Amino acid sequence: MRVRSLVLVLVLAVAGCGPRSAPVAAPSASVAAPNGVDLLFAQMMVVHHAQAVQLSRVVAAEPGVSERIRHVAGFIAHDQQREIDETNAWLVAWGRPAVDPADPVVRQLHGGGDAATHGMLSDAQLDQVRDAVPAEASRLFLQQMIAHHTGAITMARSALEDGANAYIRTLATHIINEQTAENDAMRALLVTPPPG
Numbered sequence: 708m709r710v711r712s713l714v715l716v717l718v719l720a721v722a723g724c725g726p727r728s729a730p731v732a733a734p735s736a737s738v739a740a741p742n743g744v745d746l747l748f749a750q751m752m753v754v755h756h757a758q759a760v761q762l763s764r765v766v767a768a769e770p771g772v773s774e775r776i777r778h779v780a781g782f783i784a785h786d787q788q789r790e791i792d793e794t795n796a797w798l799v800a801w802g803r804p805a806v807d808p809a810d811p812v813v814r815q816l817h818g819g820g821d822a823a824t825h826g827m828l829s830d831a832q833l834d835q836v837r838d839a840v841p842a843e844a845s846r847l848f849l850q851q852m853i854a855h856h857t858g859a860i861t862m863a864r865s866a867l868e869d870g871a872n873a874y875i876r877t878l879a880t881h882i883i884n885e886q887t888a889e890n891d892a893m894r895a896l897l898v899t900p901p902p903g
Contacts, residue, residue: 738872738873738874739871739872739873740801740871740872741801741870741871741872741875742869742870742871742872744865744866744869744870744871745866745870745871745872745875746798746801746803748862748863748865748866748870748875748879749794749797749798749806749875749878750798750806750813751825751862752790752794752859752862752878752882753791753794753795753806753808753813754806754808754813755825755826755827755855755858755859755862756787756788756790756791756794756808756859757787757791757808757809758808758827758828758855759783759784759787759852759855759856759859760783760784760787760788760791761833762780762828762833762836762848762851762852762855763780763781763783763784763787763848763852764780764784765833765836765837765848766780766836766844766845766848767780767781767784769836769837769839769841769844770841771840771841772841772844772845773841773845773900773901773902774901775896775901776845776848776849776896776901779889779892779893779896780848783852783889786885790878790881791808793878794806794878797874797875825858825859825861825862826854826855826856826857826858826859826861827855827858828851828854828855832847832851835847836848836851842900845896845900845901846897846900849893849894849896849897850897852889852893853890853893853894853897856886856887856889856890856893857890859882859886860882860883860886860887862882863878863879863880863882863883864879864883866878866879867879867880867883
């Protein structure tokens with residue numbers, strides 16, 4: 708029942724009935740300027756979120772995937788795209804360029820040994836979801852998104868420890884809270900898969 712309630716909340720949020728964050732305003736003198744940790748976290752999180760959006764869209768486009776999985780994927784895609792847009796607006800407000808997640812230079816922020824630690828998926832892992840039958844695609848999506856969220860939570864905790872800017876601290880707190888709740892719901896769906 709708890710999973711059903713969470714899915715309902717996710718669906719309402721996608722439909723525009725859930726909580727919304729305020730638009731990013733221009734920085735004021737009373738707001739702490741971002742330090743290097745803030746800027747790196749913002750840039751990396753845009754790339755990280757973009758992959759979650761991509762994975763969610765892949766599974767949502769799979770024919771035969773259950774409606775519940777499609778709703779979870781739709782919520783994640785919607786929520787993380789909103790955060791990408793807000794974070795890019797924040798970067799521009801602080802005189803930094805918006806991040807293009809497709810830029811190979813930017814993608815290297817998540818390259819190397821840290822990629823797996825941060826939950827970033829390889830192209831082969833994304834292809835596994837595309838090529839799988841519906842039940843397997845759902846299982847792979849849930850497992851991969853849980854790992855992806857866990858990486859984002861780890862990054863967000865680091866940003867809270869060393870970041871200075873209020874927006875980044877708020878974003879990091881939101882990521883920890885929301886993605887922890889989503890992971891709980893997705894783990895429950897792995898234990899009791901929704902009917903096809």
